[in-house]
Amino acid sequence: MDIEVTPEEQEFRLEVRRYAQAHLPETVRRKVLYGEKLEKQEYVDWQKHLHRKGWIAPAWPAQYGGTGWSLSKQRVFLHELALQCAPETIPFGISMVGPVIYTFGSEAQKALYLPAILNSDTWWCQGFSEPNAGSDLASLRTRAVDCGDHYLLNGQKAWTTHGRFADMMFCLARTADTGKPQQGISFLLLDMKTPGVEVRPVRTIDEGASICEVFFNDVRVPKSGLVGKEGEGWTYAKFLLGHERAMIARVGRSRMQLARAQRLASHPLADGSRPIDNPLYRQRLCDIEARLRALELTELRALSAYRPGAGFDIADSSMLKIEGSEICQALTELLLDLAGRYGMVYTGRYTQSPIGDTTAHGLLGDHLFNRVATIYGGSSEIQKTVIAKSRFQK
Ligand SMILES: Cc1cc2nc3c(=O)[nH]c(=O)nc-3n(C[C@H](O)[C@H](O)[C@H](O)COP(=O)(O)OP(=O)(O)OC[C@H]3O[C@@H](n4cnc5c(N)ncnc54)[C@H](O)[C@@H]3O)c2cc1C
CATH class of the missing domain: 2.40.110.10 (Butyryl-CoA Dehydrogenase, subunit A, domain 2)
Incomplete structure (x- = not known):
């Protein structure tokens, strides 16, 4: 499958980049880069920016306030925003209950809830x-x-x-x-x-x-x-869980983290050597890059099999959830190893200045929080059972 972008999509990527660079506050960009917790208001402010631009719900149908973009344009958008260290949209409204309401809800529910989800007035x-x-x-x-x-x-x-x-x-x-x-x-x-x-x-x-x-x-x-x-x-919950699990793939965020790991690995240590010259680090970087590329293809396949009203194929979203969460975890482990002793500093309050190397700031908290991706949205064991039942129990 070809995942190269067209010239129009490349132009759109640059537009998204310029938009993020112009509107994303530097404090927020740094927090996202370093895996620190954002305040609710920081999410709301950013989501309102996206809403004013008409970009808050790339996957929603245009009739409900979505963009009507093609799947590959949505992908370019989400990945570029992640590379610019924009906050991931809080999923509970836009990615989870919103699609349930516009698919199964009454006209009154659509009129009451969808606008307030889009403009982030309702959490x-x-x-x-x-x-x-x-x-x-x-x-x-x-x-x-x-x-x-x-x-x-x-x-x-x-x-x-x-x-x-x-x-x-x-x-x-x-x-x-x-x-x-x-x-x-x-x-x-x-x-x-x-x-x-x-x-x-x-x-x-x-x-x-x-x-x-x-x-x-x-x-x-x-x-x-x-x-x-x-x-x-139960039917609506399964539809929603398909969206939740597919979203946990976090391809864009992992692309950003991989770029960060590559930068850190290329940084000379005190003795002048660089981790990237060590074959073991190179192997880990290449392994994650290959898995991430395969995940992108799986994501595209899942998106192209998506059916409005029916949602994601249940096994596709479980596969995305397992592999996406494991790649996120492999990346924070790699980043911690690359940061060496600086990675041990835990700035749990998220308000302190960085201690030691600023590139290591926030890593340990992010790494610890990422452990839960094995569990939330349904544990990995349960996802494997879902895949087995869907694919092998015909
Ligand atoms: C950080 C975090 C955020 C969350 N946010 C939300 C939220 O916002 N809303 C919400 O509703 N829920 C949320 N959850 C809950 C999450 O969906 C559940 O934790 C998850 O489904 C597992 O359920 P449990 O914790 O009861 O563990 P259990 O179901 O008790 O499972 C314990 C262990 O046993 C294994 N296990 C259980 N049954 C089987 C089986 N049949 N076969 C093989 N292994 C099995 C599991 O894989 C797991 O390792 C969140 C969880 C976490 C950790």
Whole structure:
């Protein structure tokens, strides 16, 4: 498969580069380059820039505010933004619930939620996992009882990323107990300020606190928050998870990290030698580059097999998730090794000045956080089972 860009796409790449260089604040660019945490407002400001330019939702259909670009143009756009160290768009609205709403939602839901997702006025979180329902998501116990014009929601969600910043949650709740566990699950949209919603942040190994537990105590969710048909939530959740897993491939970010590793490896050490002259480092760099190129091809194949209404092929998105997360992890490991003792400095607060070599700033925190990519969006073991069932169990 040819992944070279056309002259028009090359011109577009330069336009994206110029745009990022003109509008991306230097503080944000440096934070992204060094893997530091951004403040919510920094994401919002950047996403609003992209929205004003009409570039915030490259994959959405034009009728809902997307760009209508070809797949290869979307790819050029996302990769160039990543190379310019632009923040990745927060996925919960644009990449996850947005496509569910414009595909399965009512006209009223589209009118109410899509504009605020596009202009980043509404921040979303994902309420799928529970303390005893992660890999085995269909065993979830949060219950929504039909009370006429609303549901009464009770239960607990776990691992809710951005729960404490979010205005809205899309969540799965059980509305019936008949049939297979996957049946009787409904997909609900709820306002996080509704009485009875309690959010408790959880401290993580990278000293962040973006993960939360969310408790529902007699929360009234208006029936207008039900997406699609009651009891069909599993179908919409699978569609959404396909988007989530494909996005975790993070090809653009890995391209940026690879360029950073190449720069670091070419930097002379105190004795004048350069890591890139060491065959072991060269081999690791080449290995990652080859895997990343293969991942780009897999991503293109998955995108060209994408069907509006049906979404990604389930095995394609699982393959992207496994390989993409492993490449991200191989890159932060390589960067840490290249940084040597400077890589041991952990600037957990993300507000301190760099200690030692500035090229190593933020590496350890980024490396630690990247470990979770094996788990979030569905663990690697589960993805392998998904691939095996889809490809071999005909
Ligand atoms: C940083 C982070 C952010 C997250 N953000 C969100 C979020 O915003 N919203 C949300 O809803 N969820 C979120 N999650 C939850 C995530 O989707 C779950 O952690 C994941 O699905 C695994 O579920 P679990 O933690 O219950 O682990 P378990 O399901 O208990 O799995 C534990 C281990 O057992 C293995 N295992 C389990 N079952 C099988 C099997 N059948 N075959 C082989 N191996 C198996 C798993 O691979 C894993 O290694 C997040 C998780 C993390 C770590």
